[in-house]
Amino acid sequence: MIVGAQWGDEGKGKIVDLLAQDSDLVCRYNGGPNAGHTIVADGQTYKLRHLPSGILWGKECVIGAGCVVDPGVFIEELDEMERRGLSTELVRLSGNAHVIMPWHLAIDRGSERRLGRLKIGTTRRGIGPTYADKAMRLGIRVQDLFDPKILRQKIEVALAEKNVWLERVYGAEPIELEELAEGHEGYAQRLRPFIADTSLLVDRALRDGRSVLFEGAHGTLLDLDHGTYPFVTSSSTLAGGAPAGIGIGPTRIDSVIGVAKAYVTRVGEGPFPTEIESDDQERVRELGAEFGTVTGRERRCGWLDLVALRYAARLNGITSLALTKLDVLSAFDELPVCTRYRLRDGTETDEFPPHQSDFHHCRPVYETLPGWREPLDRVGEAAALPGAARAYVEFVEGELDVPVTLVGTGAERERALAR
Numbered sequence: 453m454i455v456g457a458q459w460g461d462e463g464k465g466k467i468v469d470l471l472a473q474d475s476d477l478v479c480r481y482n483g484g485p486n487a488g489h490t491i492v493a494d495g496q497t498y499k500l501r502h503l504p505s506g507i508l509w510g511k512e513c514v515i516g517a518g519c520v521v522d523p524g525v526f527i528e529e530l531d532e533m534e535r536r537g538l539s540t541e542l543v544r545l546s547g548n549a550h551v552i553m554p555w556h557l558a559i560d561r562g563s564e565r566r567l568g569r570l571k572i573g574t575t576r577r578g579i580g581p582t583y584a585d586k587a588m589r590l591g592i593r594v595q596d597l598f599d600p601k602i603l604r605q606k607i608e609v610a611l612a613e614k615n616v617w618l619e620r621v622y623g624a625e626p627i628e629l630e631e632l633a634e635g636h637e638g639y640a641q642r643l644r645p646f647i648a649d650t651s652l653l654v655d656r657a658l659r660d661g662r663s664v665l666f667e668g669a670h671g672t673l674l675d676l677d678h679g680t681y682p683f684v685t686s687s688s689t690l691a692g693g694a695p696a697g698i699g700i701g702p703t704r705i706d707s708v709i710g711v712a713k714a715y716v717t718r719v720g721e722g723p724f725p726t727e728i729e730s731d732d733q734e735r736v737r738e739l740g741a742e743f744g745t746v747t748g749r750e751r752r753c754g755w756l757d758l759v760a761l762r763y764a765a766r767l768n769g770i771t772s773l774a775l776t777k778l779d780v781l782s783a784f785d786e787l788p789v790c791t792r793y794r795l796r797d798g799t800e801t802d803e804f805p806p807h808q809s810d811f812h813h814c815r816p817v818y819e820t821l822p823g824w825r826e827p828l829d830r831v832g833e834a835a836a837l838p839g840a841a842r843a844y845v846e847f848v849e850g851e852l853d854v855p856v857t858l859v860g861t862g863a864e865r866e867r868a869l870a871r
């Protein structure tokens with residue numbers, strides 16, 4: 453099981469890609485095209501939205517019931533993979549996954565516009581409204597696409613309500629039933645070969661002793677229940693979300709790899725204690741190419757936050773950590789690392805504050821570690837890292853009491869050093 457241990461964009465795609473080689477199945481269990489995994493393989497860059505990273509190794513790829521799917525985006529992605537010579541024959545999609553409909557996109561945009569200064573900063577891919585309708589039991593599932601009568605009926609019921617919202621609340625154009633129903637019936641033909649009982653499929657694979665990799669999307673602090681609400685996504689991003697989203701028991705997960713950058717980034721709004729206040733933020737952004745995969749937005753950059761990472765280790769039961777993008781820190785003489793938060797009443801804590809106001813107002817307390825000031829691109833093994841870089845990694849391990857088993861030193865596949 454691989455999870456993002458920060459606010460997303462930790463470089464999970466690369467770690468999943470690495471481990472996918474030795475897996476039989478690679479599964480996504482939450483989120484939708486708001487997740488963007490960038491993988492550089494054989495000099496080519498792949499930006500994945502829906503598809504698990506295992507697609508690049510020709511593995512069986514599962515998109516579970518806990519995901520939400522935009523059929524247009526999904527089909528485009530399948531077509532692109534085929535165009536680039538990758539087979540999509542082993543992609544499997546749960547019929548229970550929910551479909552992102554055009555009104556979800558329109559409502560996501562309208563709602564953000566309406567919130568103005570209070571906006572969440574969503575990816576505008578319709579994620580929140582789709583999960584909201586799922587919980588309201590108004591959602592349309594992938595399996596509904598295959599029954600034109602049911603589909604039309606469900607679209608009609610939904611549109612009767614959504615169009616009122618769109619027109620009256622958001623001042624947006626209403627959506628036409630006919631055009632929409634026809635378009636989605638068309639999607640059904642293209643999607644049919646991929647539909648499977650993915651819970652059963654994963655269960656069988658595990659029973660047969662095959663190796664299954666779960667690929668978490670987004671990050672721990674974007675989790676709907678335990679993240680920095682309301683600046684979160686609308687699904688369960690934690691390791692615990694995998695059994696629920698796929699439909700297997702929690703006892704089937706035997707190890708959880710947390711992926712964290714050697715610093716922190718965040719896109720969208722919301723509190724961020726270690727956000728860098730000097731020009732160094734811009735330097736980290738440039739050196740780390742910190743611009744969103746899905747939206748192209750600038751990512752906010754901060755120093756490593758071990759309070760938040762300790763929280764992620766707890767929430768996910770992380771058994772080992774992959775620390776990515778260590779090379780970006782080569783540019784700095786000194787590296788502040790946040791080990792505690794100072795709360796408004798002056799007390800200090802090394803645990804993540806359970807109350808949002810404490811988190812919103814806390815100040816980071818830093819320990820400053822020495823930088824190594826040399827590029828890492830020629831380092832071929834973890835033992836050959838400069839002493840200060842090794843000390844940085846060991847400091848993280850010591851503070852969290854979790855072993856760091858992989859260190860990332862660049863975007864390419866081979867730039868992940870095993871420890």
Ligand code: IMP
Binds near residue numbers: 461572573574720721
């Ligand atoms: P939504 O998931 O589009 O509703 O966006 C909700 C919040 O989660 C926003 O702050 C997004 O920027 C953030 N978010 C969603 N997915 C990702 C991701 O994959 N990486 C980083 N941030 C994300």
